[in-house]
Amino acid sequence: MKRKQVLFEMPYFFWLAFFVIAPILLIAYQSFFNIRGQFTLGNYATYFTSATYLRMTLNSVWYAFLITLFTLLISYPTAYFLHYTKHKQLWLLLIILPTWINLLLKAYAFIGIFSQDGSVNQFLTFIGIGPQQILFTDASFLFVATYIQIPFMILPIFNAIEDLQPSYINASRDLGANNWQTFTRIIFPMTMSGVKAGVQAVFIPSLSLFMLTRLIGGNRVITLGTAIEEHFLVTMNWGMGSTIGVVLIIAMFIIMSLTGEHKKKGRKHND
Amino acid sequence: MSKPIITLKHVYKNYGDTNVLHDINMTLEAGKFYTLLGPSGSGKTTILRTIGGFVTPSSGDVLFDGQRINDLPANKRQVNTIFQDYALFPHMDVYDNVAFGLTIRKTPKEVIEKKVLRALKLVQLSGYEDRSISELSGGQQQRVAIARALVNEPQVLLLDEALSALDMKLRKEMQVELRDLQQRLGITFLFVTHDQEEALAMSDEIFVMDDGKILQSGTPVDIYDEPVNHFVANFIGESNIVPGKMLSDYRVEFVNKVFECADAGMKPDENVEVVLRPEDLDIVAPDAGKLVVTIDTQLFRGDYYEVIAYDDDHNEWLIHSTNPTKDDQRVGLFFEPEDIHVMRYGESEQAFDARLETYED
Ligand SMILES: Nc1ncnc2c1ncn2[C@@H]1O[C@H](COP(=O)(O)OP(=O)(O)OP(=O)(O)O)[C@@H](O)[C@H]1O
Numbered sequence: 001m002k003r004k005q006v007l008f009e010m011p012y013f014f015w016l017a018f019f020v021i022a023p024i025l026l027i028a029y030q031s032f033f034n035i036r037g038q039f040t041l042g043n044y045a046t047y048f049t050s051a052t053y054l055r056m057t058l059n060s061v062w063y064a065f066l067i068t069l070f071t072l073l074i075s076y077p078t079a080y081f082l083h084y085t086k087h088k089q090l091w092l093l094l095i096i097l098p099t100w101i102n103l104l105l106k107a108y109a110f111i112g113i114f115s116q117d118g119s120v121n122q123f124l125t126f127i128g129i130g131p132q133q134i135l136f137t138d139a140s141f142l143f144v145a146t147y148i149q150i151p152f153m154i155l156p157i158f159n160a161i162e163d164l165q166p167s168y169i170n171a172s173r174d175l176g177a178n179n180w181q182t183f184t185r186i187i188f189p190m191t192m193s194g195v196k197a198g199v200q201a202v203f204i205p206s207l208s209l210f211m212l213t214r215l216i217g218g219n220r221v222i223t224l225g226t227a228i229e230e231h232f233l234v235t236m237n238w239g240m241g242s243t244i245g246v247v248l249i250i251a252m253f254i255i256m257s258l259t260g261e262h263k264k265k266g267r268k269h270n271d
Numbered sequence: 272m273s274k275p276i277i278t279l280k281h282v283y284k285n286y287g288d289t290n291v292l293h294d295i296n297m298t299l300e301a302g303k304f305y306t307l308l309g310p311s312g313s314g315k316t317t318i319l320r321t322i323g324g325f326v327t328p329s330s331g332d333v334l335f336d337g338q339r340i341n342d343l344p345a346n347k348r349q350v351n352t353i354f355q356d357y358a359l360f361p362h363m364d365v366y367d368n369v370a371f372g373l374t375i376r377k378t379p380k381e382v383i384e385k386k387v388l389r390a391l392k393l394v395q396l397s398g399y400e401d402r403s404i405s406e407l408s409g410g411q412q413q414r415v416a417i418a419r420a421l422v423n424e425p426q427v428l429l430l431d432e433a434l435s436a437l438d439m440k441l442r443k444e445m446q447v448e449l450r451d452l453q454q455r456l457g458i459t460f461l462f463v464t465h466d467q468e469e470a471l472a473m474s475d476e477i478f479v480m481d482d483g484k485i486l487q488s489g490t491p492v493d494i495y496d497e498p499v500n501h502f503v504a505n506f507i508g509e510s511n512i513v514p515g516k517m518l519s520d521y522r523v524e525f526v527n528k529v530f531e532c533a534d535a536g537m538k539p540d541e542n543v544e545v546v547l548r549p550e551d552l553d554i555v556a557p558d559a560g561k562l563v564v565t566i567d568t569q570l571f572r573g574d575y576y577e578v579i580a581y582d583d584d585h586n587e588w589l590i591h592s593t594n595p596t597k598d599d600q601r602v603g604l605f606f607e608p609e610d611i612h613v614m615r616y617g618e619s620e621q622a623f624d625a626r627l628e629t630y631e632d
């Protein structure tokens with residue numbers, strides 16, 4: 001019995017060891033070597049003292065925050081109304097569909113749409129505003145990034161809303177709460193798990209988006225992802241790239257613990 | 272007669288082709304304790320949901336204090352429900368659950384605190400304020416649900432099997448508590464239960480339901496003593512039901528013997544069913560009995576013996592006896608004419624009441 005169980009768990013352990021733990025250890029190891037292959041703490045010293053890196057970090061966090069916020073603002077109502085529509089499975093499929101298309105393809109599609117003579121500018125010309133610079137702006141970067149992340153936010157929220165038993169809503173209405181009170185006090189808090197899962201799924205990847213920063217943001221937005229790519233592929237400073245990687249991994253753990261389940265702090269009621 | 276607080280008039284409810292409620296008529300007077308009694312799936316919860324505002328009737332009217340409330344949303348009704356699955360909010364602790372209704376109504380904090388603590392004390396859960404719902408047993412959850420509804424002091428309280436998860440002792444205590452509370456606060460209770468003993472013990476009036484219809488309504492004593500049909504007789508208490516023939520007024524024949532009885536108003540020689548309650552049958556010497564039976568088995572039930580016996584025509588008789596008997600012994604059964612209750616086949620409650628009028632007093 002015991003042996004059999006071990007046998008079943010083997011592939012999982014190997015996967016974990018080779019594709020999760022080993023790379024993390026390698027990155028951590030790499031981060032302690034400088035470009036000449038000598039052991040050093042210099043990479044970390046550079047990272048935490050250089051204004052450029054710190055600004056880049058703040059930038060990344062700020063843009064990831066904006067992307068997550070916009071995604072959430074759009075996704076929650078969408079998931080909520082989706083729950084009450086007739087053919088929700090079909091609608092859900094339509095929402096998931098874009099995630100099957102390669103990110104690069106989507107990025108190039110947006111270049112076409114946003115470019116000087118793309119469809120958006122044609123429309124702006126048509127209504128008399130005239131062509132605008134859309135591509136290579138912060139706004140277009142945020143727009144496309146949000147668009148790409150939306151399905152990953154909608155899905156967990158939608159599942160959480162679907163799991164919510166209607167009897168809780170009935171109980172709330174029974175106790176006198178109107179629609180808005182029921183939403184803010186019952187529905188939203190009880191679907192918080194979906195929101196947290198969505199935030200995790202969106203915020204962390206958004207920290208290291210690099211393709212879009214080039215193609216849509218025109219390198220105006222430089223995130224940690226762009227920096228890592230630069231160090232590994234252009235300057236060949238693997239040590240520095242790994243250091244940023246380690247910072248990202250730590251950031252990930254911080255986000256996970258912030259959005260994870262907390263032990264509730266007991267509140268005292270006087271008797 | 273005090274004025275009705277809730278009235279249902281010819282209420283029907285259909286889900287697609289299935290008819291769940293069929294011509295429900297109910298009048299609930301303010302301050303009384305009503306019970307809906309019926310087997311699973313008979314439509315009890317659906318009636319509560321109709322009154323609570325979670326189900327709109329397909330036709331018919333729901334009145335509150337004389338006003339039609341069919342279209343009034345649930346949060347505007349002065350009715351609170353204790354749901355069959357409790358529906359306690361898992362993200363709030365016990366205190367916040369109970370305080371929910373009062374918070375919504377913007378009650379001052381001190382008042383909320385006083386009322387919540389009092390309600391928790393009432394359901395014997397003082398000291399559980401900070402517990403989360405998942406840390407409570409089923410019975411404790413049920414009591415929190417009771418406190419959460421009661422704390423709002425509604426005019427009408429709907430209780431969907433509110434005591435079903437409690438053990439016998441606590442259940443008996445809560446029955447007394449609820450009944451006491453209902454009388455003290457003057458709240459109208461509509462209580463749903465499977466448990467006929469609970470219904471008989473607590474109610475001013477019982478509605479017996481089956482298959483979306485109300486078969487009979489009346490005081491516990493009325494329903495127990497004079498069930499209108501086989502179903503009600505079987506559902507409320509235990510009974511011996513045998514086929515018989517009404518020879519003339521006050522004379523009925525069953526198991527091939529003629530007996531004097533207290534029923535009248537039927538056609539001569541009409542086929543009927545006869546009900547004899549097990550506790551109305553007294554075991555006597557064979558020559559003193561109206562029937563002679565042979566004891567088959569007996570079970571000790573704590574406060575009585577449940578005896579099963581057969582007469583010479585192989586009809587089974589259930590007897591509740593305070594004294595033990597011996598197996599295979601031949602004994603007599605004695606009962607008074609008033610203990611015989613005669614039921615006509617297919618008689619509705621209205622026809623039954625009308626017939627009773629013709630010969631009683
Ligand atoms: N939303 C619904 N759609 C279709 N049928 C329903 C719906 N709600 C209830 N029913 C049906 O209506 C009937 C009555 O249900 P109801 O919940 O009122 O029964 P109940 O008397 O409360 O039973 P129980 O004692 O098991 O709680 C059942 O046959 C049930 O299947």
Ligand SMILES: [Mg+2]
Nearest residue numbers: 315316355431
């Ligand atoms: Mg029910």
